[in-house]
Amino acid sequence: MNLTKQIMIALILGVVVGIGFSFTTPELFNTIDTYVLSPVGQLFLNLIMMIVVPIVFVSIVLGTAGLGDPAKLGKIGIQTIAFYLVTTAIALLIGIGMGYLLEPGKEGVFDVDNVSYEEQAAPPIMETLVNIIPQNPIEAMSSGDMLQIIAFAIFIGIAIAMLGEKTVGIYRLFEQANDILIFIVNAIMKTAPYGAFALIASAIGNAGLDALGSMVMYMVAVILALIIHGALTYPLAIKGLGKASPLHFYKEFFPAMSVAFSTSSSSATLPIAMRVAQDKLGVRKSISSFVQPLGSTINMDGTAIMQAVATVFIAQVYAISLGFNDIVMILLTATLASIGTAGVPSVGLIMLSMVLNQIGLPVEGIALIIGVDRLLDMLRTSLNTAGDATCAYVISENEKRKEAKAAKS
Numbered sequence: 001m002n003l004t005k006q007i008m009i010a011l012i013l014g015v016v017v018g019i020g021f022s023f024t025t026p027e028l029f030n031t032i033d034t035y036v037l038s039p040v041g042q043l044f045l046n047l048i049m050m051i052v053v054p055i056v057f058v059s060i061v062l063g064t065a066g067l068g069d070p071a072k073l074g075k076i077g078i079q080t081i082a083f084y085l086v087t088t089a090i091a092l093l094i095g096i097g098m099g100y101l102l103e104p105g106k107e108g109v110f111d112v113d114n115v116s117y118e119e120q121a122a123p124p125i126m127e128t129l130v131n132i133i134p135q136n137p138i139e140a141m142s143s144g145d146m147l148q149i150i151a152f153a154i155f156i157g158i159a160i161a162m163l164g165e166k167t168v169g170i171y172r173l174f175e176q177a178n179d180i181l182i183f184i185v186n187a188i189m190k191t192a193p194y195g196a197f198a199l200i201a202s203a204i205g206n207a208g209l210d211a212l213g214s215m216v217m218y219m220v221a222v223i224l225a226l227i228i229h230g231a232l233t234y235p236l237a238i239k240g241l242g243k244a245s246p247l248h249f250y251k252e253f254f255p256a257m258s259v260a261f262s263t264s265s266s267s268a269t270l271p272i273a274m275r276v277a278q279d280k281l282g283v284r285k286s287i288s289s290f291v292q293p294l295g296s297t298i299n300m301d302g303t304a305i306m307q308a309v310a311t312v313f314i315a316q317v318y319a320i321s322l323g324f325n326d327i328v329m330i331l332l333t334a335t336l337a338s339i340g341t342a343g344v345p346s347v348g349l350i351m352l353s354m355v356l357n358q359i360g361l362p363v364e365g366i367a368l369i370i371g372v373d374r375l376l377d378m379l380r381t382s383l384n385t386a387g388d389a390t391c392a393y394v395i396s397e398n399e400k401r402k403e404a405k406a407a408k409s
């Protein structure tokens with residue numbers, strides 16, 4: 001059986017077993033979770049997290065050096081960032097639209113007298129941007145600060161490209177390191193069905209179904225917006241800009257999306273997402289290794305959708321009407337918030353407080369959605385990873401076409 005099929009079965013089994021736990025006693029679930037599901041899930045997570053930093057560093061150095069010309073990197077960089085910003089804006093509009101259409105926070109359903117939420121400080125965006133250049137690259141690696149690692153790797157890659165012959169030894173060293181890492185990722189991917197099953201069953205079992213209650217409409221709004229974005233925006237980009245097949249894309253990229261679903265972490269999914277994009281979708285290494293790591297930290301359309309729906313929802317619950325200026329403000333701050341969201345579970349919710357503060361909505365409203373956020377995190381992370389891969393795929397297909405055209409003439 002191929003890996004995709006195995007993962008598909010693991011996903012379904014994980015969901016079924018997770019839901020099944022709500023019909024057993026909490027003690028039984030806790031025992032199974034503590035001694036089987038959590039440890040197996042954590043082992044899988046540790047395995048993939050173990051290689052995230054080396055893979056990002058090595059592949060970006062190689063990718064940048066492989067491009068040869070810093071101007072080319074600049075061009076791809078601009079295309080990537082433009083793609084990320086436009087798709088995030090579309091995601092936000094879909095989220096806001098869905099919030100108005102379904103009115104999940106309609107008056108009268110929610111009692112907000114007793115809700116409280118302890119706000120957690122979101123990192124200031126300007127600080128994140130200035131700190132992209134690390135003072136200490138080793139510290140950046142040990143703390144896994146992705147943007148800093150990316151910046152440092154780009155410097156090294158450009159230097160290797162410029163120095164050419166002189167640094168051929170170290171270039172070969174990076175190539176060999178890359179081979180080793182690819183070998184390890186391929187081995188880890190074989191364990192994905194088991195890891196995914198354990199993580200999903202544990203997450204759904206822990207979340208329970210009781211939390212859903214009055215939040216069903218909110219969940220439906222988020223899920224529909226995620227589906228619309230994934231089924232329309234990305235396919236249109238793949239077909240329109242990349243002249244490639246969206247169906248092929250989703251079929252091949254599915255294993256990476258399911259790892260995102262089970263880990264709720266774009267960062268953890270990165271090694272597998274890059275492998276799948278390069279091996280199955282034929283995305284150029286030099287493009288994938290730059291576009292996807294960058295996307296896993298700054299491009300989060302799924303998170304943006306949740307933040308948009310949540311903002312509209314909270315405004316409705318507190319019966320505060322939003323004007324045109326507020327909507328523009330949501331677009332701006334939620335874009336920044338999704339850029340600032342780290343690719344780890346639940347951070348999108350912390351960043352939501354920044355959006356709410358900016359618009360003057362009560363941050364306590366977050367308390368209402370916390371209970372169902374874990375489940376939605378799984379879905380939005382899958383979309384986050386798909387967005388990054390879509391961008392890499394589109395740019396790579398375009399490059400290939402351009403080169404083929406140039407070769408002909």
Ligand code: ASP
Pocket residue numbers: 264265266267300302303341342343344345346347348349377380381384
């Ligand atoms: N879990 C998401 C990710 O890693 C971030 C979030 O929305 O919380 O992409």
